[in-house]
Amino acid sequence: MNDFALGWKILLFVVELIIFLVVAFKSATLQGQEEKEFLASAKKKA
Amino acid sequence: MAENKDKVYAVVHSGSRLIPAGIPGIAWNALLAAWIAFGAQTLLKIAVFVLQPIYAEEFGLSAFVVLLFPMLFTFLQAPLSPTLSHRTDRLGGGFSRRHMTIMVSMLYALIASLIAFKSISSTAVMFMILVIVCALLLGPGEPLVCAMAADWFPMEHRGFALGFHHTGYPWGSFLGGLALAYMLSVWGNDNWRFTFLILSLPTLVVAIWFQRTITLKNQRLLIKASADRGFHTSVADERLPSEVQVKEEKLSMGESIKLTLGNPTQLTMVISGFFICGSYWVLAGFLPLYIYYVGKYTAAQTAAYAVFFTLTGGLGQIVWGALSDKVGRKFAFIVIFAWYVVGAFFLKEYALVSLAALIGTQIFLGCATNAPYPIYYAVVYDVADRRIKGLGMAFMDVAFYAGALLLLLTGALIEWGGGKTSPTGYYWVIYMLMIIYALNIFLVLFFSRETKGWFYKKDWAVVSRASSNIPEL
Numbered sequence: 001m002n003d004f005a006l007g008w009k010i011l012l013f014v015v016e017l018i019i020f021l022v023v024a025f026k027s028a029t030l031q032g033q034e035e036k037e038f039l040a041s042a043k044k045k046a
Numbered sequence: 047m048a049e050n051k052d053k054v055y056a057v058v059h060s061g062s063r064l065i066p067a068g069i070p071g072i073a074w075n076a077l078l079a080a081w082i083a084f085g086a087q088t089l090l091k092i093a094v095f096v097l098q099p100i101y102a103e104e105f106g107l108s109a110f111v112v113l114l115f116p117m118l119f120t121f122l123q124a125p126l127s128p129t130l131s132h133r134t135d136r137l138g139g140g141f142s143r144r145h146m147t148i149m150v151s152m153l154y155a156l157i158a159s160l161i162a163f164k165s166i167s168s169t170a171v172m173f174m175i176l177v178i179v180c181a182l183l184l185g186p187g188e189p190l191v192c193a194m195a196a197d198w199f200p201m202e203h204r205g206f207a208l209g210f211h212h213t214g215y216p217w218g219s220f221l222g223g224l225a226l227a228y229m230l231s232v233w234g235n236d237n238w239r240f241t242f243l244i245l246s247l248p249t250l251v252v253a254i255w256f257q258r259t260i261t262l263k264n265q266r267l268l269i270k271a272s273a274d275r276g277f278h279t280s281v282a283d284e285r286l287p288s289e290v291q292v293k294e295e296k297l298s299m300g301e302s303i304k305l306t307l308g309n310p311t312q313l314t315m316v317i318s319g320f321f322i323c324g325s326y327w328v329l330a331g332f333l334p335l336y337i338y339y340v341g342k343y344t345a346a347q348t349a350a351y352a353v354f355f356t357l358t359g360g361l362g363q364i365v366w367g368a369l370s371d372k373v374g375r376k377f378a379f380i381v382i383f384a385w386y387v388v389g390a391f392f393l394k395e396y397a398l399v400s401l402a403a404l405i406g407t408q409i410f411l412g413c414a415t416n417a418p419y420p421i422y423y424a425v426v427y428d429v430a431d432r433r434i435k436g437l438g439m440a441f442m443d444v445a446f447y448a449g450a451l452l453l454l455l456t457g458a459l460i461e462w463g464g465g466k467t468s469p470t471g472y473y474w475v476i477y478m479l480m481i482i483y484a485l486n487i488f489l490v491l492f493f494s495r496e497t498k499g500w501f502y503k504k505d506w507a508v509v510s511r512a513s514s515n516i517p518e519l
Contacts, residue, residue, distance in 0.1 A: 003164045004237040012243055013159050016250060020152040023253045031145040034262040038137055 065368065066203040070271035072264050076198035077207055079255045080191040083151065084214030085221070086248040087187050090158050092222035093245055094119045094177060095330045096349045099338040100230075100238045105170035109335060109466035110457035116331045117457075119177050120450030123185030124443065130186040131193065131440035132302060138432055139197045140281040144260035147190045148253045154183035155249035162243035185447060189439035194260065196427045196435070198268060200277035204427060205375075205498075208420035209367015216359030216416045219330075223353030230346045280432070302434045306441055311429050311507075311514035314494040316445040319422050321482045322383075324449025326415060328456045329355070332475050339466045341398045354405045358412030366417040367424070374499025375425050379418060379490045386414035386483045394476040419446075428497035429515045452478075 003009070095116050102112040130150065134143040157180045160166050167173045192211065199207035222245060229241050269282040297305065307313050334352040337343050343351060362382070370378040389411030396403045422442050430438035456475050463471020495514040496505045511518055 004233065004240060009162050009240065009243055012247070013162075016156060016159055016246070019250050019253070020156060023148060023257050024152065027145045027148050027257050030261065031142075034141055035137065038141075038262055
């Protein structure tokens with residue numbers, strides 16, 4: 001079973017995976033900070 | 047009520063222009079990100095539909111079985127949508143939708159990329175499993191980006207924002223169809239799997255864009271810039287009757303569902319959305335088979351020619367979405383549904399006469415195929431309070447995805463009409479579409495309340511405004 005352009009497929013998949021891990025980590029860290037900040041400011045207003 | 051008229055309800059804020067002017071840059075930035083995200087989701091969705099003739103041949107599938115792929119793919123986008131979307135409602139939407147959107151987007155892109163490897167998707171069963179997992183993650187992506195478009199754009203132009211945003215679907219479909227046709231013509235039909243990997247790549251760009259744009263800092267900038275220019279944002283200004291007497295409390299899932307489906311206008315949108323969007327899946331599912339087997343076009347030509355209705359589909363969304371802010375949501379629905387009945391008749395009578403007729407009938411029909419969706423979302427966003435806006439959007443999507451069950455009937459009609467090479471079953475499918483649209487005119491007219499526009503006060507609905515969470519002005 002020959003797989004057409006297998007090398008390209010592996011390369012693109014690995015790039016996708018790395019970008020996913022980086023973006024997900026950054027977003028998760030930011031989300032934590034933002035939620036704390038948002039709740040603190042809502043409490044202040046109340 | 048004076049305060050309500052000045053500030054509280056979205057319904058009293060109708061933009062004076064069809065095309066908005068003076069909107070803050072950050073609102074456009076967020077709308078564009080949500081738009082591209084929706085287009086990127088669509089690239090993968092359309093591949094499952096337009097590649098049907100190719101994988102039907104490779105796996106040796108009948109019309110009924112091959113239509114199970116788009117049916118399951120669409121239907122299974124529903125189960126996770128309400129839960130995951132509702133989680134993003136808990137801080138009032140806005141920035142809090144970012145992380146979930148990135149996670150589901152990147153995960154479905156990775157799963158779709160796995161289809162590209164022949165060793166993983168070599169059998170119909172394995173291909174179906176990957177398609178199903180992809181669908182489960184893809185589903186929540188749609189209500190999340192729709193809610194994002196409504197959260198970040200001034201409520202005065204909600205219909206426009208949702209209409210513009212929703213063009214991501216038809217125009218993404220069109221680009222996806224052309225890209226698929228090109229890739230198949232270059233690499234050959236045997237390498238159809240690779241297209242899934244290529245079409246998942248734009249999702250990377252979107253994830254990075256969201257990570258930088260949809261933030262609390264930008265949300266505060268948006269609120270300030272909008273207020274400076276005389277606009278109102280949903281995240282800061284909107285209060286509906288169900289919110290006025292309560293504190294900013296969270297609702298349990300059960301209470302949220304009760305509040306959502308207890309609203310007759312919202313429930314009517316869900317029922318109507320099931321049939322109307324189901325009809326869209328029917329059209330998207332049967333058209334490639336109709337063009338390939340009855341029209342006798344090649345697979346690459348079919349991939350390109352089966353998506354022409356999406357060109358005017360996108361235009362219809364912008365025009366009708368924006369017009370619905372002025373003329374009213376229900377009036378827009380009624381004109382669109384009637385237009386579709388006429389367009390479907392043209393499709394049956396003339397589509398396969400010539401290539402020009404195939405494109406021409408799709409162009410006409412397309413003005414009505416996609417136009418209703420932003421209006422469904424706009425109605426739901428108009429009547430759902432901020433504690434359940436994301437959930438309201440998700441319920442619409444559940445109805446939309448569940449509409450894919452109509453593909454079972456479609457496959458059965460094609461089989462009963464003599465199989466995939468006989469035109470009879472396809473004609474029955476078109477008659478079914480015409481009946482659905484005609485009946486929906488009456489459903490919307492009598493069982494939902496107008497939320498904006500010319501007929502706000504002169505409405506033929508048999509349900510009350512109070513039960514629909516709409517103020518008496």
